[in-house]
Amino acid sequence: MKKYIIIGLLSCFTYGQQTPAPKQTKSILITGGKAHLGNGKVIENSIISVKEGKIAMIQDGTNFKPEKHDIYIDASKKHIYPGFIGANATLGLVEVDAVKASDDESEMGQMNPHIRSIIAYNTESGLVEAARPNGVLLAQIAPRGGRFSGTSSVVQLDAWNWEDAVVKENDGIHLNWPSSYSRSGWWAEPGGIEPNKNYEKQITEIQDFYNDAKAYLNSNPTLRDIPYEAMKGLDTGDKRLYIHVDGEKEIVDAILFKKKNNISKMTIVGGYYAFKNIPLLKENNVSVLLRRVHDLPLLEDEDVNLPYKNAKLLDDGGILIGLQNAGDMERMQIRNLPFYAGTCAAWGIDKERALQLITFNTAKILGIDANYGTLETGKSATLFISEGDALDMRTNKVTVALINGRSISLESHQTELYDRYKEKFEAQAKE
């Protein structure tokens, strides 16, 4: 009862971000759960030892006698997953869409590689805490807008401040590829969607910017140029280039850009028509963070279920794909990430492979796979236990979640309100 009173008071002032869990000091042993490793494999009756923030051991628990641990968690009949990773997210950059003062997702100007999302990431955002109870424990925070939107970073979702949250700082640069189509007219007199006459020109602008940046970085200029400086690392692979693009032709052009400039690591974000360019993607080692699965087809004539089948088409083609959900209400929708994967499974992908789309594959693309994305000995203990299949709404019920071995709160402003009113009505019923 006391707990609720305190929480109740807190929520009057803020959205009531949960207090971050302290560093793991006590060893944890999770037994009996069905472990979905995130790399396609499953251990039916697993045993997982978590020490000092890492998975000290994971293996089949049948007939295995583990050493003594401080805390024991019985996960029998439950499911264990690596923490889900929300790629290309804007969590913590906007609190309320309609309140401009709370909006920090898009900077003015076109060529903004120097704009860094990490410093605006609000660890106490109500949307961050609401994502965690569904298993989303990591996210890539990416800026929006402009041609070069800026530089993203990868964070874990339980931290006091953005510095503590960083998993990988400045992991990549985001480029919005121009569209070969554009809308003409204005809202009251729309002229329809017509070929973009400036498409080639816009590509040239990107190339010119890149050339200048390269020239700047390869010379010893006396004056600093911040945007060009921020482009450092694309050719070496220290930073990944995320090209946001959906069209078939545009994807070809984006890959040509990679080839021409010897960009080491590149990912297509969106990639709605990437399935039409599979050999080219493969040949150039380009991965895809796929457009939101729960979406309508882009064209009237298309297969009405194409957005659901898209992952299967790319996966069958041998392309490394992850899921992301940029678009309307993307921040509040990020908690539905597991169900996007579930939908991909409904439309043809094997369930464990579908899980990879929000764990292992995403970690590989973001370059955090050494520590995150799978349940493997030696990796970070960023995982959760669910009552049932976490890719299905009915059974996604997270009871325990660890980030780097820290047992995080699964409460939120929303669960607190739920508890308060449930209690209110229960009390009324007793009267």
Added chain:
Amino acid sequence: MRICTLLAVLFLSFFGNAQDYFPKNDGVKQSFKNHVAITNATIYVSATQKLEKATLLFKDSKVIEVGTAVTVPKNATLIDATGKTIYPSFIDLFTEFGIDKPQPTPRRGFATQYDSSREGYYWNDHIKPEYNAYENLKYDDKVAGSLREIGFGTVVSHSNDGVIAGTGLLWTLNDSDNNAKRILNTKVSQLFTFNRSKLSNQSYPSSLMGSMALIRQVYHDAKWYATGSSKTKDLSLENFNANKNLIQIFDAGDILNKLRASKIGKEFGVNYIIKGSGDEFEKIEEIKKTGATYIIPLDFPDAYDVSDPYLAQQVSLSDMKFWNQAPFNLKILAENKVNFVLTASDNKKPKDFLDNLRKAVLYGLPKETALAALTETPAKILNQSNLIGSLNKGALANFLIVSGDIFDDKSTIHENWVQGNRNILDKMNIEDIRGEYNLVFNNTTFDLTISGELDKLEAKTVKDSINYGTKLTYKEPWVTLVIKTKDSVNNSFYRLTGIKNKTTLEGKAVLENGTETSWTATKKEATDKKDDKKEEKKDDKKEEPKVPEMMPITYPNIAYGNPTKPQQETILFKNATVWTGEKEGNLTETDVLIQNGKIAQIGKNISVTNAKIVDATGKHLTAGIIDEHSHIAISRGVNEGGQNSSAEVTIEDVVNSDDINIYRNLSGGVTSSNLLHGSANPIGGRAAFIKLKWGYTPEEMIVKDAPKYIKFALGENVKQSNWGSGRFPQTRMGVEQVYEDYFTRALEYKKEWAAYNASKDKKKVAPRFDIEMEVLGQILDKKRFITCHSYVQSEINMLMKVAERYNFKIQTFTHILEGYKVADKMAEHGVGGSTFADWWGYKYEVKDAIPYNAALMNGQGVVVSINSDDAEMSRRLNQEAAKAVKYGNVSEEEAWKFVTLNPAKLLQVDDKVGSIKVGKDADVVLWTANPLSIYARAEKTIVDGIIFYDLEKEAASLATIQKQRSVLTNSLLEAKNKGLKTQAPKKKDVGHYHCDTLGENCVVSHAKYQ
């Protein structure tokens, strides 16, 4: 403006033919008019009466006589028209020709204008029956010329501006005289449109349904005004009443708008002449049923340039198909005996009109019908058959002289006479000078060949196999030749000019050095006639235009349309897990029979003959999903936000049966949708409850006997927190008072009518009929029910209290994201909650929205449904329902009711739909798995016993789409190769409405501020 016009008329009169009683200050009076006789012609006296070798005799502006035995007066001007055909000139009922249009008022700042800017007129600026085209004339010689070139002689001109755009005049395209003679009738028609006037920024109406409601209210108000009950002057209504007996023309536009115009007409007993858009063939049965006369444009789309396959992908099958089908439109209209006339108003280049007319004839439009549609029929509509549209005695001498059959591609219009005034377009009876000549000048003989088309002659001069570059111009009788000399260093020329003289051409030549001499060209005897003929034949073959095969029309005529409307079947599902939604709960291994559109039997081992058997082993059969809050399938605007109440509008007016989202919703197991007005104002518009009968018409989709609803809204949207400004209310406090005000007025209105109905006074005059008040009265009478957009608890509570004060109850709160805070009060009031599963974060008023809302409300006994408000989410409502299992531990069977039986209850149609029960409508869905599971796919979606979506047939549908696209792509490429005009590929703009989408055009797909 009128002064200017008058001045223009006065000015013209100085050089035009002055009226005979006008003073004459520029010379002496002349009045002689000679007879003119056009002889030896084929004359179409009317579309149906054709005379050979006939004479047309006229004097001044009128026909004196026409026939084969006309006595031509001595001294009459004679024009020989041997081999030519004469037609009455064409009439266009729908032009904006010669109207002096004022410039639109620019918007000042961002402030919205809610009130009218006029005084003494109707309250709405877009209603302009007082506007008269004849008072705003500016005759345009150039445009008149371009219309005469395509055969027109008489037109009706309107200013196409405003919902009621005013009257049109009938006048001729007569350059030689002035308006005094041109104008045949100052007021012949009154024009209606669905579009706002560009001259006013008054915000109402901001939607199609608003325009429709406004027109209806004008009819009611005009009737009331005519009784003399108005205490104030209304010049608009006075004019409207005076215009009642004119032709009523409705510029409707696309296929569904034509049906909408006809619907309004039928309600008020008006037979509109409806201006169409060339897509009438797509719903020809419905067009036929309207019984209206149509004004059809002849604007066929250019071929899409599909040579770039990437760009070509963006062109929808429906657009490609329309390119193929459009030229067949008139043929189909004629076959179905739809009465129509033609207009060139949609042709940006007037010349396209004639080309397209000929194309339509080639594609099967009978010539007589085409001619009648341009002459007799419009004349009859105008009640001017004695004057125009034929060449009978007494008619205006408005006629065309054509080289042959006007519907033949090769024919040219030589002359277009208007009111007896000659306009030569292409000189006729030009002497043919083509042939081979011996050209002699300066003691030298050359071989000269003149060939080519008569209006585009070419010449070739040869001597000793050397070709001398030659340019020829022929302006009868003058021939000019410019011949290059042998000298290739200094460019020098011989210039020959002369006239035709029997078989020779002769005249003066000027040599390169300036010496003048004479020249003669003598025609050679024809030698190689045979070869010429062969060549001609070849040419003929080349030009023979082919009529392509018409792509099949589908219902609707877009991708995934069916070649015929799908029909009811008797279907037996075997061995399904049946989610009855009734007390029986879920039944395993059960059979369900549907027959005659109803659920006929539920049980084990049902066997019937003649049923389509569906093996549903391992599958789940449920009632179809009902979306309580949807904005799909709506044409041109989901919000009539121009006022704080818009009870007078109804979505039923604007159901768009051709929206692909209907099919997409079917693919997600949705069988009916409650189409709601948006949330821009506290009192929104009326709703439409439809069944998703893909391929059927809007009227067939609307469930006629379902209880009627209206949308209300509270909070940020109605107080304009995120859009617009300047409209009451701006706070939640004001919102309450809006309701107090309107319900008070509705009560007073009811009282006034009750008194009138009860009165036995024989002289009693009916009070003003107010559509808005009628609707609010229905709410007070519990005959119409409110579904109210709401978020925070204070406003939810407020509206329940308002309703209680006026003795009714709110039926449903939609969105209702803080419903959980007042769930007990809601249960007590008896209101349902139709909410989102997990939406929040998009605006300030949803900061306390929680995904446990549905479970908490349900726990308090509120009837809960989960709705979409979104074209994408509506096809995954099964998943959204499943979230109630996750958030709040609702049982699966109960959660399923959130998208089936409960919305049916909220809409009070649960006696017909929402569960699987014998006798209910066969609106069912077969799922591949437990429908609440993320892994479930809708396999068959059935409405009224008709299969509208079948996952198993999707591959075949896609293959058909692909095949039709490739057939059309090839013909588009062929068209381009032939050198036909093309247009850049355009992508079809399919937007999606949400509660807060303002205006008619749904350009930005966003869901930020639901």
